[in-house]
Amino acid sequence: MLPENTRRSLPMALLHAREAVMARFRPMLAAHDVTEQQWRVLRVLSEAGPVEATELADRASVLPPSLTRIIKALEGRKFITRNKAEVDGRRVVLTIAPAGSALIDALSPERRVIYDDIEQRFGHDKLEQLLDLLESLIDGES
Amino acid sequence: MLPENTRRSLPMALLHAREAVMARFRPMLAAHDVTEQQWRVLRVLSEAGPVEATELADRASVLPPSLTRIIKALEGRKFITRNKAEVDGRRVVLTIAPAGSALIDALSPERRVIYDDIEQRFGHDKLEQLLDLLESLIDGES
């Protein structure tokens, strides 16, 4: 059955839900002049160490063209360094720099507080249930 | 607790879930050279009749600056018409045009098939449950 109102439309509900959640994180990121995607890239580099561009794009859920722009921005601010792979001249290896690690360290506590608050307000069980359903939806459609 | 992997991160899960669902609709829209947002605007105009820009933006979940661009595109293709309100020179009234209605009619059956397929594969009950949780999340955060 086609959804009659946008509230019960799955694409709309997912859009609004994500927007509602991200609204909590955006001020924190904006205060440090990092975009959501730049933050994801930094986190991956922080957690996974030096990584090639393709894997980085995949892990951070960013498309290659976007990653190129993000790398340029982050490199310009000395948050990361960019080097060609020795074995394969096409590949690019990204590494987090001290300034990048410092930003991660500076924002992580705040991020934890926000995430915990969302979990507490929404409910731990409901959050788990929601994540299960989303995972199932993703697997079913992909 | 902070999510350790992106799969169990709420923002990521919502992003991927929406992407997985929209991937089903995108080819249909692309085949007719309409973007997702243009399609939402057309649907609102089709269902709600002539509407002022502010209400249209709200109903279609599009920001005012985006709506301005969308109106320009849709008007250029004669899908909608744009008129100033008589009572208030600031307001703009949008109306769907025959070509716009024709597009709606042409795509609606296909849209229904896709939506039904998603519902069937995912399960009716799970879909309802997911929509309930998303609605709750949205209300709780807003």
Place this chain on the structure above:
DNA sequence: TTGTTGTAGTTAACGCGTTAATTACATGCG
């Protein structure tokens, strides 16, 4: 009437998503 405040819509600037084209390098076949 005039000036202030408020509102609807637009424009601008910047970043990302998306698709397609392009460049640089690697691989493999004849």
Place this chain on the structure above:
DNA sequence: CGCATGTAATTAACGCGTTAACTACAACAA
């Protein structure tokens, strides 16, 4: 080796999201 094919990354082009600034008009008070 020389050339075709494949792959990693970049570039380009276009549209939307987001925020802020700006324009046009309305409402209202002095």
